[in-house]
Amino acid sequence: MIVSLVVVLPFAGAVLGLLLSRYPHGRGPAENLAANKRAAWFGVLPTALSTALIGWLAWENTPSTNVLTVIDTGGIAITVGLEAAELSVLTAMLVGVVALAVQVYSVGYMRGESRYPSFSAFISLFTSAMLLVVFAADLLVLYVGWEIMGLCSYLLVGHWWEERANSRAAIKAFLVTRLGDVGFLFGIFVLGFAAGSFRISDVMAADIPEPTLVLATLLLLAGVAGKSAQVPLHTWLPDAMAGPTPISALIHAATMVAAGIFVVARLYVLFPQPTLDVLGVAAAIGMLGAALAAFAQTDLKRVLAYSTISQLAYMAAALAGGARDAAVFHLVTHGAFKALLFLCAGAVIHHVGSNLLGHMGGLRRPMPVTFWTMTVGYAALIGLPPASGFFSKDAILYGLERSSSPIQLLLYGSALLTVGVTGAYATRAWLMTFFGTGKVQALPEPAPGTAHVFDGREAPASMLWPIGVLAIPALLLGFTDTGEFHLAPAVTALVVALLGAAFVYVIWRGAPERDPARLLGVFHGPCEQAFYVDRLYAAVFVRPVLALARGVVRADDHVVDGAVRGTGRATVGLSGLTRHLQNGNAQLYVTGLLAGVLLIAVGAVVLG
Amino acid sequence: MHVVYPAVVAALLFSIGVYGVLARRNTILVLMSVELMLNAVNLNLVAFDVWLRDVLHSGQVLTLFVIVIAAAEVGIGLAIVLAVFRTRKAIELDRLRELGEP
Amino acid sequence: MSAVDFWPPSTLEIVFLLLGLVAVGSALLVVTTRQLVHAALWLVLCFGALAGCYLVLTAEFVAWVQVLIYVGAVVVLLLFGIMLTRAPIGRSDDLDSGNRVVAAVVALATAGVLVSVVVGGFQHAYADLRPGSGSAEELGGSIFRNWVLPFEALSVLLLAALIGAIVLSRTDISGRR
Numbered sequence: 001m002i003v004s005l006v007v008v009l010p011f012a013g014a015v016l017g018l019l020l021s022r023y024p025h026g027r028g029p030a031e032n033l034a035a036n037k038r039a040a041w042f043g044v045l046p047t048a049l050s051t052a053l054i055g056w057l058a059w060e061n062t063p064s065t066n067v068l069t070v071i072d073t074g075g076i077a078i079t080v081g082l083e084a085a086e087l088s089v090l091t092a093m094l095v096g097v098v099a100l101a102v103q104v105y106s107v108g109y110m111r112g113e114s115r116y117p118s119f120s121a122f123i124s125l126f127t128s129a130m131l132l133v134v135f136a137a138d139l140l141v142l143y144v145g146w147e148i149m150g151l152c153s154y155l156l157v158g159h160w161w162e163e164r165a166n167s168r169a170a171i172k173a174f175l176v177t178r179l180g181d182v183g184f185l186f187g188i189f190v191l192g193f194a195a196g197s198f199r200i201s202d203v204m205a206a207d208i209p210e211p212t213l214v215l216a217t218l219l220l221l222a223g224v225a226g227k228s229a230q231v232p233l234h235t236w237l238p239d240a241m242a243g244p245t246p247i248s249a250l251i252h253a254a255t256m257v258a259a260g261i262f263v264v265a266r267l268y269v270l271f272p273q274p275t276l277d278v279l280g281v282a283a284a285i286g287m288l289g290a291a292l293a294a295f296a297q298t299d300l301k302r303v304l305a306y307s308t309i310s311q312l313a314y315m316a317a318a319l320a321g322g323a324r325d326a327a328v329f330h331l332v333t334h335g336a337f338k339a340l341l342f343l344c345a346g347a348v349i350h351h352v353g354s355n356l357l358g359h360m361g362g363l364r365r366p367m368p369v370t371f372w373t374m375t376v377g378y379a380a381l382i383g384l385p386p387a388s389g390f391f392s393k394d395a396i397l398y399g400l401e402r403s404s405s406p407i408q409l410l411l412y413g414s415a416l417l418t419v420g421v422t423g424a425y426a427t428r429a430w431l432m433t434f435f436g437t438g439k440v441q442a443l444p445e446p447a448p449g450t451a452h453v454f455d456g457r458e459a460p461a462s463m464l465w466p467i468g469v470l471a472i473p474a475l476l477l478g479f480t481d482t483g484e485f486h487l488a489p490a491v492t493a494l495v496v497a498l499l500g501a502a503f504v505y506v507i508w509r510g511a512p513e514r515d516p517a518r519l520l521g522v523f524h525g526p527c528e529q530a531f532y533v534d535r536l537y538a539a540v541f542v543r544p545v546l547a548l549a550r551g552v553v554r555a556d557d558h559v560v561d562g563a564v565r566g567t568g569r570a571t572v573g574l575s576g577l578t579r580h581l582q583n584g585n586a587q588l589y590v591t592g593l594l595a596g597v598l599l600i601a602v603g604a605v606v607l608g
Numbered sequence: 609m610h611v612v613y614p615a616v617v618a619a620l621l622f623s624i625g626v627y628g629v630l631a632r633r634n635t636i637l638v639l640m641s642v643e644l645m646l647n648a649v650n651l652n653l654v655a656f657d658v659w660l661r662d663v664l665h666s667g668q669v670l671t672l673f674v675i676v677i678a679a680a681e682v683g684i685g686l687a688i689v690l691a692v693f694r695t696r697k698a699i700e701l702d703r704l705r706e707l708g709e710p
Numbered sequence: 711m712s713a714v715d716f717w718p719p720s721t722l723e724i725v726f727l728l729l730g731l732v733a734v735g736s737a738l739l740v741v742t743t744r745q746l747v748h749a750a751l752w753l754v755l756c757f758g759a760l761a762g763c764y765l766v767l768t769a770e771f772v773a774w775v776q777v778l779i780y781v782g783a784v785v786v787l788l789l790f791g792i793m794l795t796r797a798p799i800g801r802s803d804d805l806d807s808g809n810r811v812v813a814a815v816v817a818l819a820t821a822g823v824l825v826s827v828v829v830g831g832f833q834h835a836y837a838d839l840r841p842g843s844g845s846a847e848e849l850g851g852s853i854f855r856n857w858v859l860p861f862e863a864l865s866v867l868l869l870a871a872l873i874g875a876i877v878l879s880r881t882d883i884s885g886r887r
Binding site: 609610611612613614615616617619620621622623624625626627628630631632633634636637639640641643644647650651654655657658659661664665666668669671672673675676677678679680681682683684686687688689690691693694699700701702 | 714716720722723726727730733734737738740741746749750753756757760763764766767768769771772775776779780783784787788790791792794795796797804805806807808809810812813814816817818820821824825828829832833835836837838839843844848849852853856857860861864867868871872874875876878879881
Binding site: 579582583584585586587590591594 | 702705706708709
């Protein structure tokens with residue numbers, strides 16, 4: 001009952017926000033302001049209530065299952081129901097808190113934006129869909145939420161669609177995740193038909209032969225790679241940074257991308273070793289590559305985007321190495337600190353009026369609150385004690401060290417290297433944003449499609465409060481883990497991370513004006529372009545498809561339409577021939593008439 | 609008398625009439641050909657009347673009627689030909705094409 | 711139907727076939743001759759031969775009517791038509807249209823179809839000829855007993871045709887304005 005309320009409340013908020021925000025209709029500035037105010041209430045209140053209910057669920061801590069109805073399909077029935085297990089409640093808590101923070105934050109961030117009502121409604125819808133995924137008791141119900149999330153992601157990334165690049169990014173995000181979703185859906189089908197039921201508990205209890213399981217989970221993995229931005233379907237995430245920053249924080253850092261990891265964790269018992277190995281290889285490549293790419297980015301949000309890919313690969317590696325609890329733990333802490341980082345980045349961008357690191361610098365003094373909270377976020381990202389990331393990374397490294405996976409060495413080595421690179425890129429971004437000399441000049445007019453320039457010293461309170469609140473779990477979440485603490489891997493990771501950070505610091509001290517990314521040398525280009533994966537895809541997939549599409553258009557123009565036009569022309573030509581018969585010579589007509597009569601008579605005699 | 613003989617003669621006459629109607633340019637010749645066709649029909653009517661021994665003599669009576677109608681037709685036809693000749697100065701069928709597709 | 715053989719043909723049949731040959735031959739000349747007036751004259755011969763055929767078939771009255779009306783009236787009318795349209799007297803090479811080949815094909819096909827159907831349908835039919843069955847007395851009785859109404863209608867039709875011919879051929883009668 002409570003679980004259903006948790007899911008339905010944000011949905012109701014979305015519906016009300018879409019329908020009633022603009023009632024009574026009007027398009028003036030005053031009406032816009034009123035509509036935004038109403039939409040803010042519709043956005044914040046249900047999410048807050050929902051979060052509170054999740055908190056209560058977590059307090060009660062009794063697994064419960066609610067089945068609304070069983071849809072008899074003639075084949076395998078679909079159970080419309082929700083299930084609140086421990087993992088679900090934990091993830092839902094993360095979703096609720098981050099969504100609430102983002103809703104409050106965007107009230108300030110999107111102030112005066114005429115499309116704010118639909119924006120907040122879509123966030124509510126997204127929250128509802130994510131909670132549906134988290135609580136779903138049936139694979140198909142889970143898939144419904146999964147798809148709604150993809151839709152919301154598309155709508156929100158393309159929020160500033162006036163600029164062509166933004167709508168292109170939205171379409172790219174939609175198409176790439178959709179590519180994975182096809183595999184996901186078929187994976188669900190394979191599982192459901194193998195187990196004879198779509199209920200998750202039945203599927204997990206079913207005795208499914210290993211080859212079927214490998215097939216099904218590999219298909220599921222396609223969807224996971226799409227949603228969680230894993231290699232090779234990760235390319236949409238950096239481009240999705242075209243959306244408003246709160247969306248980046250909500251969808252592309254804390255929740256939607258976490259859905260893939262969550263699903264693997266939820267169905268973990270189903271994943272056989274071969275699938276996990278595939279996941280592990282993709283994760284090992286992804287985490288190091290994305291970290292290196294993050295190091296070379298010039299756009300603050302893209303730094304964070306690649307960092308997200310890298311951290312998600314971390315979790316995937318933990319899952320592949322058998323450390324499921326560590327992966328879930330990192331999922332939660334990462335959700336908290338990455339949302340914090342994004343919201344802080346939003347505040348910085350709001351202040352500077354630009355996404356580029358080169359335009360920032362020396363922001364420590366004008367934005368103290370943002371500075372300190374973002375420092376907490378970076379500390380957690382690097383894994384400095386006592387921030388939450390320290391503990392979760394330690395758990396993952398410990399798990400990978402002890403892993404019995406056949407690719408354990410690859411996973412562990414890659415993870416350790418990534419820790420170092422993470423320290424380096426986080427330090428670089430931190431230094432370039434907050435230290436050095438200030439280069440901020442308030443732009444007279446914000447470029448279209450970017451956030452509005454705020455000419456005050458700090459972001460408005462509605463933006464600062466969520467940041468401050470999120471900083472607390474980012475800092476302290478690590479102490480809630482009940483698992484034991486392992487000193488050796490922690491010290492190793494800390495040393496490696498500090499090494500990376502110190503390296504960057506030394507380079508930066510040498511020339512504060514210049515980008516420390518230059519230490520990559522000849523690898524700077526490939527890293528900044530994320531190893532040309534986008535170009536590779538463009539060459540291998542996009543251009544052939546476009547050429548094919550052009551060919552289809554041409555075929556349609558010349559062959560299909562040509563056939564139609566040709567028919568017309570042929571008819572006109574033939575009728576030109578027949579009109580020669582209509583020459584007014586009555587004898588000719590009679591000849592034709594008699595010949596016809598004869599033919600009919602002969603036909604009647606012969607055939608009749 | 610075998611019925612086939614008059615029937616075949618009538619068929620041949622009719623075909624000749626058809627040829628005349630289709631091949632001759634002069635309208636009066638076309639009218640003559642029409643008369644040939646009518647006569648073919650008459651021959652048939654008489655022959656079958658004789659063969660069937662019709663008590664009403666419908667075949668021969670009809671032949672008479674056809675002859676009368678043919679006479680009327682020739683009268684009307686010639687009047688039309690004369691009217692056309694007066695207005696167009698020509699009675700060649702293939703020159704009277706005002707109703708043709710331009 | 712009948713057991714009478716085609717061979718040897720009876721005298722009547724030979725006479726009929728000769729007359730028929732004359733009729734068909736003169737008809738062919740009617741549609742092929744290059745002189746207009748000759749065509750009319752060949753038509754006379756054709757109609758005469760046909761009248762002979764009627765006689766052989768014991769239809770005396772029809773034969774006399776044929777001679778009277780066709781040979782006596784229709785052909786004369788046609789000759790008048792030829793004269794009134796100032797048709798060339800003598801040979802003229804443009805009496806046939808360019809349609810001739812097609813016309814010949816259609817005519818031959820017509821002949822083929824008709825002859826084959828007629829032969830196939832009536833090859834065993836045999837008519838016993840009884841002289842007198844087509845005499846004026848018999849026919850007159852039949853017409854005025856059984857066919858009076860069509861006869862009267864026909865007289866009205868003839869009258870209408872007469873008036874129509876007059877109206878069409880006179881130049882001093884104009885249509886209603």
